[in-house]
Amino acid sequence: MTQINREVATPDIMxxxxxxxxxxxxxxxxxxxxxxxxxSTRLGIPVMYGNDC
Incomplete structure (x- = not known):
C-alpha cells in the first residue's frame, strides 16, 4: 500500500x-x-480546532 500526505491528495491522484x-x-x-x-481580529477570539478520526 502507498501512502501520501493529505496536503497533496486529490480525488484524481487517489x-x-x-x-x-x-x-x-x-x-x-x-x-x-x-x-x-x-x-488577529478585533475581538481576538481563538479558533477551536477539532479532528474527526
Missing part, C-alpha cells in the same frame, strides 16, 4: 495512482496559521 492511505502529518502548522488569523 484514483490515478491507486493510493490506499493518507497521512495527516504537519497539521500543527496549518492550525497555527488559522489561530493567528483568528487572534
Amino acid at each position: 484514483k490515478n495512482y491507486f493510493l490506499g492511505s493518507l497521512l495527516s502529518g504537519g497539521g500543527i502548522n496549518m492550525v497555527n496559521e488559522f489561530q493567528k488569523g483568528s487572534l
Whole structure:
C-alpha cells in the first residue's frame, strides 16, 4: 500500500495512482496559521480546532 500526505491528495491522484492511505502529518502548522488569523481580529477570539478520526 502507498501512502501520501493529505496536503497533496486529490480525488484524481487517489484514483490515478491507486493510493490506499493518507497521512495527516504537519497539521500543527496549518492550525497555527488559522489561530493567528483568528487572534488577529478585533475581538481576538481563538479558533477551536477539532479532528474527526
